Amino acid sequence: MSLAAHLDGGWSRAHPSYYYVPEAPVVSPVVSMEAAAAMGVAVAVVIWLVLWAIAVGAGDSIILKSAGAREITKEQAPQLWNVVEEMSIAAGLPAMPRVYIIDDSSLNAFAVGRRPEKAAVAVTAGLLKRLNRDELQGVIGH
Template sequence: MNFFEHQDRARQNTQQLIGLFSLSIAVMIMAIYIATLFMFGMAPRVWWHPGIFLYVAGITIVAIAVGSLYKIACLRQGGSVIAQELGGRLLLLDTADEQGRILLNIVEEMAIASGISVPKVYLLERETGINAFAAGFTPNDAVIGVTRGTLEHLSRDELQGVIGHEFSHILNGDMRLNLRLVGLLHGILFIYLTGELLWRIRGSFRLEKEDKGLPIWAFGLALMAIGSIGLLCGHLIKAAVSRQREFLADASAVQFTRNPNGLTGVFQKLQKMDSRLISPGAEAASHMFFGNALNASF
């Protein structure tokens, strides 16, 4: 296998999927534009009005950007906060048990192999499933979280494969990409929440004196539907982007460890063992985990 070719293919596929994300936003703008024409009572007489289209596109993009930037700002505190929200505790060499010391040694080995600084390590003590994650915006604020079940059920070679996998996410900027996707999803959620607010008004106020316009509450209902479709597309594309970055991380892990059998053993165990988390914060960070952190779903 040509691992470098595998890495390049994964990066290219990720760029295509992010392009599809942008396309879904464009479709949302067109749908809101059509709903606006009905609200003003212009449809079906008029289907194209450049002024209204530019106004709708500008407002929609600004709304998504504001919602996204707000969410990203909330995540600026770094990977340590995310690890703590998941119930992790900082693992230190002088207070760690034997399994913890092995984990810290492997993290140091992978830091040397990947050429980046040693990140902080958090142990999710209450989690019995096999799972791990990397979080942060840059290698300097990155952390690696590992469940207790990972330490108990994996051999050293298998654990090394998992840690190498997470180091790939740090080295290739996957953490930053994942957080941006979270922010973009929150921006689309803002469209849905705006529609919900208008729908709750449930008034019959119309923007024209003539009884031809769409009621405000009906326009809000349309925004809710458009926002829901956007969220669904966003979740599907986020899952697809995550899958592509997982392929890249697998290839990089083998590159770091020079031992493909380690990851193979982990995958075989994941087919038989649980990887789900009990922490309520797992939902927001589910796309960052090595294995499926949530219950099986569509």
Template sequence: MSYFKTAILLAGLTALFTGVGYLIGGASGAVIALLVAAATNIFAYWNSDKMVLSMYGAQEVDARSAPDLLRLVADLATNAQLPMPRVFIMDNPQPNAFATGRNPENAAVAVTTGLVQSLSREELAGVIAHELAHVKNHDTLLMTVTATIAGAISMLAQFGMFFGGNRDNNNGLGVIGSIVMMIVAPLAAMLVQMAISRSREYAADDLGARICGEPCWLASALAKIDNAAHQVPNDEAERAPATAHMFIINPLTGQGMDNLFATHPSTENRIAALTQLAATLGLAAPRMAPRAAAAPRGPWSGAPRSRGPWG
């Protein structure tokens, strides 16, 4: 999806937010809603990375505590022509990862212990390259803004249910309108958020494969992570499903209503796109990882370092 289309979708979210505010309090309600959204977004701009990293208990690592991981991230950041991001590890058995930060100069990449233990060095490189692609494309800020506005729309819609709609409407339709708004507005916001998130995942897959130089590495990693994500729960993500869009693979198991937050495209379609990219680049087609859980052998296993774009 082009940035123009993404801007249109963001404008649609903003218009929806304004409309909800108008239904609740008329013109003044719309103005107040926009002011609240602006204040929320300013706070999120400066603090969203700290909030989400804290939420997942991520611990920053350095060259002494995780030398291989830091070296891999540094090499890939050089390939991507990006500043070195801060690197965090989350103590979580589910293999997964996300990137956050308001810009490339203040970016962070977080990976789980499950990811480090279950992927080969090449697969880990593919995942990190995908996250660096999000940083390079400024997706981390984009997804923060969309999540913030979508959450504010849901909050306003629920408030409107108790308020009873625009008080200028006294014929009883205000309550009915509020009920409809409470259902439709968050749903519409979620659909827009899903559209933006899915498009950005495809773009990050493409750029990430080019950063690491091998689409098959990322394709194999996606297959393994998707398989494990349905079997190994991520308790923190289950408690905060609205953050699911940040991860490379949806961390939710799909129990109950959580699947409403499945903002990722299907893994099969993503692998198919990577297969097409490999063909375009004249590289070998990605081979699917076995469905059975792989034995832990991350970059700390001492396996010989495979040839890649970092040497």
């Protein structure tokens, strides 16, 4: 092709890249950002699903372990065991929750478990030392 034909635009308008090249600096980053955003959303959804499955399946044991709770028997803390047993009967629970003690001097207690058969109650040693039976019933009943 002659230089005159090229300058006249005869060849360049017929070539497919003529129509795409001027838009490439604008379109390419936009398409790349859209693809990256879609990929980021997909990765976030997968991470969320994994964390949700872990929370549903093992959330109670993760919380108890992170608090340093240890499961006890009736012989180890009979008053606590009896109060939890009484409160679970009064609440109409199908089974008594597992009972845990956390070796900490602070006054704290919490319950975990999404279903009655997975339920657990954890109480700190400080709470057991400082509260009488009636106060302990109030904490466990709450």
